[in-house]
Amino acid sequence: MPDAILELRDVRSGYGEGIVLDGVSASVPKAGSLAVLGRNGVGKTTLLLTIMGFVPLRAGAVFFAGEDVSAMHPHQRARRGIGWVPQERDIFPSLTVEENLTVAARKGRWDLDAVYSLFPRLRERRTNMGNQLSGGEQQMLTIARTLMTNPSVLLLDEPLEGLAPIIIEELTAAITRMAKDEGIALVLVEQHATVALGLTEDAIVIERGVVAHRGRSADLLKDEKTLDRYIGMNLEPG
Amino acid sequence: QETVKIGLIMAYSGPFADTANQMQAGIDLWLAEHDGMVGGKKVELIKKDTGGPAADVAQRLAQELVVRDGVDIIAGFTLTPEALGAADIATQGNKMMVVMNAATSVITEKSPLIVRTSLTIPQLNYAFGKWAVEKGGVNSAYTLVADYGPGHDAEKAFAKGFTEAGGSIVGADASPVANPDFSAFVQRIKDANPQSVYIFIPGGAQPPAIGKALSDRGLTPPDVKVFGQGELTLPEALESMGDTAKGIITTFHYTMERDDPLNNEFVKAYRDANNGRSPDIFSVGGFDGMHLIDEALKKTGGDTDGAKLVEAAKGMAWDSPRGPISIDPETREIVQTVWIREVQEVDGKYQNVIIDQIPNVKDPLHGAAK
Amino acid sequence: MSVFEIVFWLSMLLPFFFFPTYLTLASQVAITALFAISVDLILGYAGIVTLGHAMFFGLGAYVAGLLSARLGWGEPISGLFIAGAFAGLVGFVASYLIVRVQHMALLMVTLGLGFLTYELANAMTWLTGGTDGLSGVNTWPIFNHFRFDLWGYTAYSYSLVVLLLGFLISRRIVNSSFGLALRGIRENVRRMPAIGSEHRWHLQKVYTISAAMAGVAGALLTQSTNTVALEVLSFQRSADVVVMLILGGTGRLYGAILGSIIFLLVRDQAAGLNPQYWYFWIGLLLMIVVLFLPKGILGGLSRLVRRNG
Amino acid sequence: MISSVAIVLFDGLAFGMLLFVLSVGLSVTLGLMNFINLAHGAFAMLGGYTAVWLMRQFGLPFLLTLPLAFLAAAAVSILFERTLFRRLYGAGELNQVLFTIGLVFVAAAGATFVFGTGQQPIVLPDWLRGSVELFGLRFGIYRMFLIVVALAITGLLYFTLERTRFGAQIRAAVDNQRVAQGLGLNVERIFAITFALGSGLAGLGGALAIEIVGLDPSFGFHFLVYVLIVVAVGGLGSVTGSFVGAALLGIGDVAGKYFVPEIGSFLIYLLLVAILLVRPMGLFGKR
Amino acid sequence: MSEPGQIALQTEGIGKRFGSLVVSKDVSIKLPRGARHALIGPNGAGKTTLINLITGQLRPDTGRILLDGKDVTGLATAARVRRGLTRTFQINTLFPDLTPLEATMLAITEREGTSGQFWRGLASHASAVEEAYEILVQLRLGDVATRTTRTLAYGQQRLLEIGLALATRPKVLLLDEPAAGVPKAESGELFQVIAALPDDISVLFIEHDMDIVFNFATRIVVLVAGEVLLEAEPDVIRTDSRVREVYLGHGHHA
Ligand SMILES: Nc1ncnc2c1ncn2[C@@H]1O[C@H](COP(=O)(O)OP(=O)(O)OP(=O)(O)O)[C@@H](O)[C@H]1O
Ligand SMILES: Nc1ncnc2c1ncn2[C@@H]1O[C@H](COP(=O)(O)OP(=O)(O)OP(=O)(O)O)[C@@H](O)[C@H]1O
């Protein structure tokens, strides 16, 4: 797939002697989007960490924009344009909100004004230290901080956790917009499968280290049986 | 061949390492000049480090030297607490204990087996206090000493001599032992406007610091006389102080520059053996200590029994690089000439020049409870 | 007691039979080990870092010394109790300050208190003898029978017994519900109030106990050497004991003992070989331990045992 | 009387500035990088010996040896950082303490081996010696020089660390190394530079300190306590804090000894304990 | 329900500001005995802060807090806990190197006042061990009771948060997003445990997942910008236009 912005080929990785992912392949086209689903602890976060280079790659390769980045340092990958939003609220506690945003910022469409208008709450708290924010504000800050690096692909690890419903609404709208208007590709790991599938074009389901299901998100959304089998999740009444 | 084991207890490491280093060099020089023999026997040195002023460690080391290493004589002792700590062991083990540096009067009273070849602080300063009034031409002084045992001893002895001779002490301060900056004390001295200042501080970084602080305030000879014990004008300090040291008058029992054949030879040999480093009081204390051991052993015919050796050492007299010295038979304390020196420019360099001498000085406080 | 422990304590008897000339060193090791255990109680179990614990060691040492030198009371066992009680009392007072600060501030407040005590002792030369040390200490024979001998048989037996008692008491403490509370504080102070804990009171308590134990160790030193010098209060002693503790491994009591043994033995041997440069080897030892055994020597050992066992 | 007070204040300030240059580097590594570098004094000592050696061996002028002392300490520290210290960043504070104390031991032994146990005097150029008379008061020239240098360092550091993105990047990298990397920050390089900066400042401080406090192999231990006090009182990681803390301690120390010499040796510790009990984070500390 | 003796927890006019930011403004709420109430509101509305104020981690600038009718505003956190006012944390605040059993026992011995007994071995507190184990079993943590906390799965750690709170035998339990980070399937179970707590425990929980809120809360307090916007039954909240506008948004249809 030549026009893939991000591609994983037979990726195998894990911690210490343990293997978590064993032969995962996936690709995200330019401006495309991919939902990564799976039960708790199957390795969704690990997949993102492997893309970033934090978890060592045992076999296979990771390509970004046609370039093999498997041997690169995480910061080099980030500078190439992979934007990662970690699962835990890893804000920098000793930086102010604004410093959190600018510390790694790179030029592009997303600047302070842009993220502040996405999350007006952050503008109000701009001079506070990171650890003085409320839980949800921290979550917003984590996302905004990555946007400030103006990535061309965004890896989101459960970004909706702890956010008020109305913020979730705005954020999902913004994510859709980004993909459409700016061509930012998206990899989304999310417990709320319905939301995730609603936001993405393609989806994979991971189980026991491999891709157990692969398909269009829209199809999977309708296929309750598959969802139930792999994710064990009673879809909330939508 | 028979050997004599000498155990050396000194602060080879820590803040007083340099002192021990110089003592050791003095000991080594004596041995080198005597084929490593004392009293006709080969010397085996066993060196023990206390790591600083550590009485309990010194006590343990002395004990180990006696029971484990089976030494015949214990010697060294950079610092007073270490000598005091080891004194009991010397008594219990019946070993002669030669104190080659530690300078508090009371040490020799702690064991009948202690003999000292260094100095006592009152010895230098009591006589000096008198001299300052009688010949130094002043009758008021401000004293500034380091706030620890030797400093207090020095202050007391100087003040005693000074007032006995009719002078008056107009102020007295004690500065913390590890004091890095003297400006406050020097300003206090200036405010009191005395005719002279008396200073006692340990060697090391402080002498130049205090010298410069004095000169920054204009407290320099001839306007204000500066007196002190010789540490104040050690060669390194003079180098760093430059012309601000000019005219400082100090009391000491050894002067490296003293022109005397025995001393000149000693200085030259010492420098040759130590990369050009000059000897100081510590070196000479170690050097003379070895001489004492040698002579005492010769007298006992090689018998290393502590009591016999000490008996042999009593009253012994000889010529040292520092001048004529002897051991007081009553107190086992050294008797020596006290040299009064002034910093003068000689051949473009500043050095201590002897301007007066007080011969055969005994420790004045000795026997009296401190 | 496990087999390891029995073997360990039996091996502490070895000096009596095989290294009688090392008995004084052995008793200094035992005393230092007791001191290190007292630090482990607060540092390893309650997370109170300190750079001033020599303060209590020294107070104990001086109290024991003054009892004998100024009051003529040289009975050792009551001396230990009095010294420990006094150090504990001062520790209790100090604990009101200690619990108010954490991290760097805690480190520096303990350091400051340590230096203040040192300077105070120096200033009170009339009482303490200042830098020359306290003279005239004379400890009576234990139970009026066992004299402190030149070889150090009595000193080591005595120190070893006190060490064992101190160890047993400490072990009881750390395995009690109080010990659990201390670990809770170390793990997460923030949570403690939320489960209803007056954690400051716990900290004050353990600090007091630790101070008393350090005081006992100091008194032991005085009694077994009949000397007290200012150095018992020095920063160096405070720092050394922490180094030994980390070296052995914190939070395991045995680490404190092992660290003291290794540090003092290496130091003794290295200084024996080269009195001027021994600290080079100590320095190297510390660096290597950190690089290869990040949980201290005992931590490394126990990992090894677990892997093979 | 008033003139005495003025001169005491001046001398106190100058002494404080010496403490400042010695300690500000530690404030950087400890406060910003959370690395407890007790070997800070050893890097200062390295700077000191470098200056002495360059002046003796090559007759370099004192002023020129200052930047070289900075560079030497910085270069050696990079070497250490790349090979050893970096392995300790996550290793816990006790391990850092142990390791760096070990390093001080080794450094002291090294210095003794190379330079001996003696004091290393230096001879300043004439224009830095002595004192000048202003308004009827005599001010030590070298002390004035120290104040000027300290002010310059403060300005430069304040600008780079608290006003530029680099300062924030250091703190970010320390707060969370992984996330900082994930955002594209080259954490290793940031750490190396910061470390070199901190140690370089120590080296510079060491060279500047010789004239006032001398230099021998125990320097690394000797000044550690003072340096820690300044950093703690000023507040970790704050350049302004170190500056104010150092000035306060310097002036407090000198003034205390002047007015109440009886408690001169207690004063600095009393100040330390009192300040930290009221402000546990130090005067300017944020964390 | 409105009988005064029945009110377990009450705040009266609580106010708090951080500098210029008002985080609580005249908050007066009542929690009857046995209640299962929810506290919702936009991010940064001051929900966590309110819990901090009620439990004493923060001091209110104005207002009073009454527990069983008694003023506890001046008490320290620990003292409030001992009177039965306990909370859990939004972001896990556990003892990483203790086992769940140890941590729970710690809370129990603190409650019993035996935590200072340094002369008694831990094992001799038999009833505490038993009680701790029961609590863990009740939360389905029995299997992992002796593993160190840091190795537990995230969801299990969330449960332990609640376990520690239960060990204090609370009369009033304040839960700050107890299900945050717990997968949907498990969060339902978690709330079933909460719902099944004895009737004499009053619960106030914060939660952003509206399915859970509407399922488990009998009454809902909506906090906006530090102020109580509305307090009502779920059905009222669901349809209230103001709540919709500031919090629920439009996606959530009844
Ligand atoms: N640092 C680590 N060391 C060892 N094992 C780990 C580590 N991090 C995660 N694991 C294990 O790897 C597996 C995958 O973890 P991962 O965090 O990728 O799961 P996940 O799908 O993201 O789960 P969740 O939905 O809970 O976030 C899990 O079994 C976990 O226990
Ligand atoms: N120590 C503090 N200093 C300054 N502001 C603070 C502090 N603590 C909290 N805040 C601010 O107070 C506001 C309320 O925070 P709080 O944590 O109570 O929100 P919350 O309602 O729990 O939000 P969330 O649902 O996102 O957890 C936030 O805007 C936060 O930034």
Ligand SMILES: [Mg+2]
């Ligand atoms: Mg995950």
Ligand SMILES: [Mg+2]
């Ligand atoms: Mg909250």
